Amino acid sequence: MKIISKIFLGLFTIFLIVSLSGYFLFIYANGNITAKVISSEANLSNLKINSLSIVFFLVSSFILIITTGLIVSLSIMKPLEKIKTAVSERNEEVYLSQNNEFAGLANEINKRIKYTEKEYKEILDNANDLIQSVDKDCNFIYVNKKWKEIMGYSEEDIKSLSLLNILKSDQKTHCMDLFKKVCAGEHLENVNTIFISKNKKEIFVEGNISPKITNGKFISTIGIFRDVTEKKQVEKEIEKLNKLMIGREVKMSELKKEIKELKK
Amino acid sequence: MKIISKIFLGLFTIFLIVSLSGYFLFIYANGNITAKVISSEANLSNLKINSLSIVFFLVSSFILIITTGLIVSLSIMKPLEKIKTAVSERNEEVYLSQNNEFAGLANEINKRIKYTEKEYKEILDNANDLIQSVDKDCNFIYVNKKWKEIMGYSEEDIKSLSLLNILKSDQKTHCMDLFKKVCAGEHLENVNTIFISKNKKEIFVEGNISPKITNGKFISTIGIFRDVTEKKQVEKEIEKLNKLMIGREVKMSELKKEIKELKK
Incomplete structure (x- = not known):
C-alpha cells in the first residue's frame, strides 16, 4: 500500500x-x-x-x-x-540539495556505494595484472597499483596522461583501431601490444579489453593486461640456447669425424 | 531542519x-x-x-x-x-518487510549495490589471476573465471569444495597456518603454494592473501594468485638445457684433447 x-x-x-x-x-x-x-x-x-x-x-x-x-x-x-x-539510474552519486534525514540517507547511500567500490578496488590493486580504465578521449580514469609499479607513473602523472603516451610508436595505429572497436561495444581478447614505461622501457603486454556501458551509454574501456616482457625474454633465451646447442652438436660431429679420419 | x-x-x-x-x-x-x-x-x-x-x-x-x-x-x-x-552498517542487503515506496527504495539500493559489484566482478573475471574468496570455515564464497578455467571446477562443484580440497597434501599444514594469520587480519605477500586441479594436475601459484573486514569483523580471505606452473617448467627447461650445454662443453674439450693426442 x-x-x-x-x-x-x-x-x-x-x-x-x-x-x-x-x-x-x-x-x-x-x-x-x-x-x-x-x-x-x-x-x-x-x-x-x-x-x-x-x-x-x-x-x-x-x-x-x-x-x-x-x-x-x-x-x-x-x-x-x-x-x-x-x-x-545508477548515478555515480545521489545528490540532494537539502539538509534533512533524506540528505543523510543520500549521503549514506553514496558512502555505501563508495565502500563497495573501495573493496573491489583493493582487490584490483592486489592483482598481478596491469589494469587500466580509459575514457572516450583516451584519458586514464583508473589504473591499479601493479600498473603504476610497472609503468613507473605516479597518480599525478596519470591525470595528464593519454593512452597514446604509453603506446610504442609502431603500435599506435593498430591500438587506436582496437580502441574504437571497444568504444563501439566490442569485447576484445588476446590483445598483444607494447607499452612504453616512464623511463622508456618496452613493456610487452597481452590481455583483453572490455567496454563499461551504463544505461546503454559508453563510459570507458577496461583493459586487463599481463606483463609478458620477462616471458618474451625467457623465450628468446631458450631460442638462443637451442641455437647454441645445435651449433655445439654440429661442431661435435665435425670433431668426431676428424677423430675418425685421424684414427684411420 | x-x-x-x-x-x-x-x-x-x-x-x-x-x-x-x-x-x-x-x-x-x-x-x-x-x-x-x-x-x-x-x-x-x-x-x-x-x-x-x-x-x-x-x-x-x-x-x-x-x-x-x-x-x-x-x-x-x-x-x-x-x-x-x-x-x-554496510549490510549485504537492505531488507524491509513492507510493500511501499520505502521497500521500493530499499530494492533499488540493493540493485544499485549489486550493479557495482557486478561491474567489478566482471573486471575480476577478465583478470588473468586466480582470484578466490574463502570464509572462516574454508568454504569458497567466490572464485573468478580464470580460477575455474585453470582448476577445472564448475560453479556447482565449488559449493561443496573446501580450501583443503585444492591444496597439495604437503602444503596443507603450511597453508592453514597462513590462513589463520589472514583470518586474524594480516595481509600476506609472496605466498607460494601448490594447488591440485580437479583432474589432479599440480598448479604452482604465487600471490597474496588479504582479509576482508566489515565493521571490524572478519568476513573472508581474498587470495590473488598467479599460475606459475609454466614459468616453473620453463625454468626447469633452461636448467636442463644449461646442464646439457655444460655436458656438451666437457665432451667437446675431451674430443679436442683426443684430436690433439692423435695429431702428435
Missing part, C-alpha cells in the same frame, strides 16, 4: 471518529438548550449556530487533512522519489 | 490560522445572535454552546495534529531510519 494512501486513510478515519463524536456531542448539548429555550426566538438561531460550528469544524478538518497530505508529499515523497530515481 | 519538525511546524501554523479565523467567525455569529436573544434565558446557553464548540474544535484539531505526527513518524521515519541503518 502506498504511504500517501495509508496516511490519508489514517487521517480520514480519525476525521470520521472526531466528526461523529462531535455530531453526537452537539445533538446532546442542543437537546438540553432546546428544552430550555423551547419557546424563545433564540431556538432557531441556536440551531443555526450549531450547524454553523459543525460545518466550520468539518471544513477546517478537511483543510487540515489536505494540507497535511500536501506537506507530506512535498517534504517526503519528493526527496524520496528523487533518491530512488538517482539510485535506479 | 528535521522533517518531523517541519511537518509539525506546518501543521501548527495551519492550526493557528484556522483557530483564529474560527474564533472571529464565532464572535461575529455570536454577536448577531446575542442581539436577537438579548433578553432571553437562552443567551447564556447560547454562549455556552459556542465556547463548547470552540473547545471541541481546538481539542479535535489537536488530536488530528498529534495523530498525523504519529502516523508520519511510524510510516515514514521508522522505515527511513531502518534503511539508513542498514545502508550505513
Whole structure:
C-alpha cells in the first residue's frame, strides 16, 4: 500500500471518529438548550449556530487533512522519489540539495556505494595484472597499483596522461583501431601490444579489453593486461640456447669425424 | 531542519490560522445572535454552546495534529531510519518487510549495490589471476573465471569444495597456518603454494592473501594468485638445457684433447 494512501486513510478515519463524536456531542448539548429555550426566538438561531460550528469544524478538518497530505508529499515523497530515481539510474552519486534525514540517507547511500567500490578496488590493486580504465578521449580514469609499479607513473602523472603516451610508436595505429572497436561495444581478447614505461622501457603486454556501458551509454574501456616482457625474454633465451646447442652438436660431429679420419 | 519538525511546524501554523479565523467567525455569529436573544434565558446557553464548540474544535484539531505526527513518524521515519541503518552498517542487503515506496527504495539500493559489484566482478573475471574468496570455515564464497578455467571446477562443484580440497597434501599444514594469520587480519605477500586441479594436475601459484573486514569483523580471505606452473617448467627447461650445454662443453674439450693426442 502506498504511504500517501495509508496516511490519508489514517487521517480520514480519525476525521470520521472526531466528526461523529462531535455530531453526537452537539445533538446532546442542543437537546438540553432546546428544552430550555423551547419557546424563545433564540431556538432557531441556536440551531443555526450549531450547524454553523459543525460545518466550520468539518471544513477546517478537511483543510487540515489536505494540507497535511500536501506537506507530506512535498517534504517526503519528493526527496524520496528523487533518491530512488538517482539510485535506479545508477548515478555515480545521489545528490540532494537539502539538509534533512533524506540528505543523510543520500549521503549514506553514496558512502555505501563508495565502500563497495573501495573493496573491489583493493582487490584490483592486489592483482598481478596491469589494469587500466580509459575514457572516450583516451584519458586514464583508473589504473591499479601493479600498473603504476610497472609503468613507473605516479597518480599525478596519470591525470595528464593519454593512452597514446604509453603506446610504442609502431603500435599506435593498430591500438587506436582496437580502441574504437571497444568504444563501439566490442569485447576484445588476446590483445598483444607494447607499452612504453616512464623511463622508456618496452613493456610487452597481452590481455583483453572490455567496454563499461551504463544505461546503454559508453563510459570507458577496461583493459586487463599481463606483463609478458620477462616471458618474451625467457623465450628468446631458450631460442638462443637451442641455437647454441645445435651449433655445439654440429661442431661435435665435425670433431668426431676428424677423430675418425685421424684414427684411420 | 528535521522533517518531523517541519511537518509539525506546518501543521501548527495551519492550526493557528484556522483557530483564529474560527474564533472571529464565532464572535461575529455570536454577536448577531446575542442581539436577537438579548433578553432571553437562552443567551447564556447560547454562549455556552459556542465556547463548547470552540473547545471541541481546538481539542479535535489537536488530536488530528498529534495523530498525523504519529502516523508520519511510524510510516515514514521508522522505515527511513531502518534503511539508513542498514545502508550505513554496510549490510549485504537492505531488507524491509513492507510493500511501499520505502521497500521500493530499499530494492533499488540493493540493485544499485549489486550493479557495482557486478561491474567489478566482471573486471575480476577478465583478470588473468586466480582470484578466490574463502570464509572462516574454508568454504569458497567466490572464485573468478580464470580460477575455474585453470582448476577445472564448475560453479556447482565449488559449493561443496573446501580450501583443503585444492591444496597439495604437503602444503596443507603450511597453508592453514597462513590462513589463520589472514583470518586474524594480516595481509600476506609472496605466498607460494601448490594447488591440485580437479583432474589432479599440480598448479604452482604465487600471490597474496588479504582479509576482508566489515565493521571490524572478519568476513573472508581474498587470495590473488598467479599460475606459475609454466614459468616453473620453463625454468626447469633452461636448467636442463644449461646442464646439457655444460655436458656438451666437457665432451667437446675431451674430443679436442683426443684430436690433439692423435695429431702428435
